Amino acid sequence: MRLLLSSIVVLSLATPALAQQxxxxxxxxxxxxxxxxxxxxxxxxxxxxxxxVKQAEMTLTSARMTVAYTGQVVDGSPQVSRLDAAGSVVVTRPDQTARSQYAIYDLNQRTILMMGDVTLTQGGNVTHSQRLTLNLAEAQPHATLSGGRVTGTFSVPKRN
Incomplete structure (x- = not known):
């Protein structure tokens, strides 16, 4: 699945307390x-x-979800490899919320790909796109918004 990208925005998703987590x-x-x-x-x-579904500090909600597992069972539990969510998808982490129509959480790659009318809110910043990739593997997680025109509002700190 390839999309021609006319614009890409990369945002840091780490708050100071989470910067190394x-x-x-x-x-x-x-x-x-x-x-x-x-x-x-x-x-x-x-x-x-x-x-x-909740994992550590992250929650993912939707109308429907397909949970794929490897077939291996460890301590009585199947080993989940992927979650495919559809319908009013919301991913929440400390200080950020992402919304879309579809999402794929690949546990092996530690990424969440969100597609369809994506909105990412972090603090006072709001960004819209058709596609969002959350990279959870890095010490300082980040989001990449892409697909068509990326629009948004960035908050400006109050100055004296």
Whole structure:
């Protein structure tokens, strides 16, 4: 899936307290949903209705989510490799919220790709795009907004 990028904006997602802290993508993933359908032969579960997953300090909510797992079971739990979310997707982390129509959380790559009417809010800054990549692997996580025209509002500090 390739998009021609006419504009790219990279924003730091780290607050001073989190500047040296990576997202713990090995933390357990707690989930809740109105309904679950297990498809063991396909190594996936389909969550629907008010879906919410929480991992460390990050929460991802959506209307529907497909949870793909490797087939390996460790300590009685399947090993999740990917989450595909659709419908009013919201990712919240300390001091930032990202919204879109679709998202793919690749746990192996430690990235979240959000697509479709993306809005990223961090403090007083608000940015809009069609695509957002959250890179959770770096000591100072960052977001890359791309796809078409990127627009937004940056807050300006008060001066005396």
């Amino acid at each position: 990576r997202h713990n993508s090995e933390a357990p993933i707690d989930f809740g949903a109105d309904h679950i359908e297990l498809q063991d032969k396909a190594n996936r579960a389909i969550l629907t209705g008010n879906v919410s």
